[in-house]
Amino acid sequence: MRNVILDCDPGHDDAVSIIIAASKKSDLNILGITTVAGNVSVDKNTINALKVAELLKLQVPVVEGSSRPLVKQSEIAPEIHGDTGMDGPELPEPTKVVEEGHAVDFIIEQVKKSKEKVTLVPTGPLTNVALALIKAPEIKENIDEIVLMGGGTFGNWTPAAEFNIYVDAEAARVVFESGIPLTMFGLDVTHQVIATPDIVERVGKIDNDIAQFVKELLIFFGQAYKDHFGFNGGPIHDACTTMYLMKPELFEFQHLNVSIETKGEFSYGMTVVDKLNTTGLKANTNFAWNVDQEAFWQVFEDVLESFGEE
Ligand code: BDR
Ligand code: CA
Numbered sequence: 001m002r003n004v005i006l007d008c009d010p011g012h013d014d015a016v017s018i019i020i021a022a023s024k025k026s027d028l029n030i031l032g033i034t035t036v037a038g039n040v041s042v043d044k045n046t047i048n049a050l051k052v053a054e055l056l057k058l059q060v061p062v063v064e065g066s067s068r069p070l071v072k073q074s075e076i077a078p079e080i081h082g083d084t085g086m087d088g089p090e091l092p093e094p095t096k097v098v099e100e101g102h103a104v105d106f107i108i109e110q111v112k113k114s115k116e117k118v119t120l121v122p123t124g125p126l127t128n129v130a131l132a133l134i135k136a137p138e139i140k141e142n143i144d145e146i147v148l149m150g151g152g153t154f155g156n157w158t159p160a161a162e163f164n165i166y167v168d169a170e171a172a173r174v175v176f177e178s179g180i181p182l183t184m185f186g187l188d189v190t191h192q193v194i195a196t197p198d199i200v201e202r203v204g205k206i207d208n209d210i211a212q213f214v215k216e217l218l219i220f221f222g223q224a225y226k227d228h229f230g231f232n233g234g235p236i237h238d239a240c241t242t243m244y245l246m247k248p249e250l251f252e253f254q255h256l257n258v259s260i261e262t263k264g265e266f267s268y269g270m271t272v273v274d275k276l277n278t279t280g281l282k283a284n285t286n287f288a289w290n291v292d293q294e295a296f297w298q299v300f301e302d303v304l305e306s307f308g309e310e
Contacts, residue, residue: 001029002245003116005107007065009038009124010048010086012221013238017123017149018049019210020242022056023303028245031110031118032061034103038124038167039077040085042067045124048086050094055213062096065103066127069168077163080224088220089213107132108139117144119245122175123238125164126150130171133178145181147245149238151258151271152186156229161269162187165260169269173260176271182285183244184258186271189251189288190237193296195222197233202301208308239300240288247299252290257281 006021008014021028033053035046046064053062068074081087099106107128111118120143122129129146132139150164150172157163165172176182195203195218204215221234244251257279261270273287 001027003029003031003114003118004121004245005031005034005110005118007034007036007103007107007120007122007124007128008049008238009036009045010052011039011045011081011124011238012086012088012217012234013236014123015048015052015086015217016214016236017238017242018052019056019214020239020246020303022058023306025303025306026242026246028242030058030060031114032063032106034063034065034106034128036065036103036124036128037067037069037074038164039081040083041074041076044085046098047094048084050096050098051086051091054094054096055091055210061099061106063099063101063103063106066131069125069127070130070170075167079228082220086217089216091213103128104131104135108136111139111142112136114142117142119144120146121241121245122146122148123241125168126171126175127168130174133174140178140180143180145183146175147183147241149185149190149241151184152188153273154187155270156187158269160261160264160267162271165271166269169260169262173262176258176260176284183253183288184285185237185240185244185288189291190235190240192291192293193240194231194233194235197222199233199297202297203304206301206304206308208304210307211304214304240291243296243299244288250292250296250299251288253286253288255283256285256287257283258285258287
């Protein structure tokens with residue numbers, strides 16, 4: 001069983017990613033869920049994380065983290081996720097409460113005390129992870145991999161930059177220059193897993209609370225992507241991370257160098273993907289180019305069905 005910390009800003013697709021990790025199909029040991037400012041403010045993201053954990057009856061700490069990026073002001077995306085950050089499905093206010101302390105310290109403590117190496121799974125801006133690496137660089141030794149959603153060879157927040165990287169490019173730079181093995185799910189691959197109406201219909205036919213919650217998430221998210229980008233459904237970006245941890249063979253990778261642009265006038269927050277190794281720089285990232293879509297959705301269905309089994 002692999003030890004993971006889910007560092008997120010739920011977020012429709014973050015919620016789906018948590019659900020996959022929590023399923024008995026995943027074989028992941030979730031040490032905790034940490035939250036960060038991203039899709040909406042960190043306090044709203046934390047409430048959403050608590051709601052999802054409660055729905056899943058997941059007994060893991062939920063710890064709130066950074067309320068703003070390292071250097072610049074926060075930017076949020078209510079046009080994609082709604083005012084609450086997880087608009088659409090109705091969930092009661094959580095009874096589960098947030099842990100004392102800060103996500104950055106939680107990450108440091110958990111990594112330090114874990115006997116087995118820990119995998120960090122960031123699906124929001126990289127602020128908490130960067131701060132943990134700055135505050136306690138020695139934890140690198142006990143992190144086997146950072147599996148993240150962010151970036152790509154094109155953008156969705158600017159022409160050059162994807163939202164998670166754009167929001168805190170300085171933090172992303174710390175992470176990409178850390179020397180820790182990185183596995184990156186950028187827009188090139190996440191736009192191959194769009195929950196089109198036929199996928200939503202398949203999910204809707206699964207008769208348990210979790211699948212029905214996911215259906216509602218996908219309906220709201222799909223409409224937002226239709227209104228905003230003209231897509232035929234919402235790409236469940238963040239879910240690629242936990243699907244990979246469960247079934248890495250679904251994806252095709254290239255080991256290459258990725259640098260983070262933090263100065264460009266038009267390209268701030270760009271992940272500069274050196275596909276042809278023009279720089280000669282050492283590869284630092286396992287970059288996901290493609291996914292087997294049919295197999296992905298089949299596994300996704302199996303995961304959701306597993307919540308209805310004893
Ligand atoms: C990323 O931004 C957020 O809106 C999603 O949750 C995902 O992590 C996609 O660009
Ligand atoms: Ca996210």
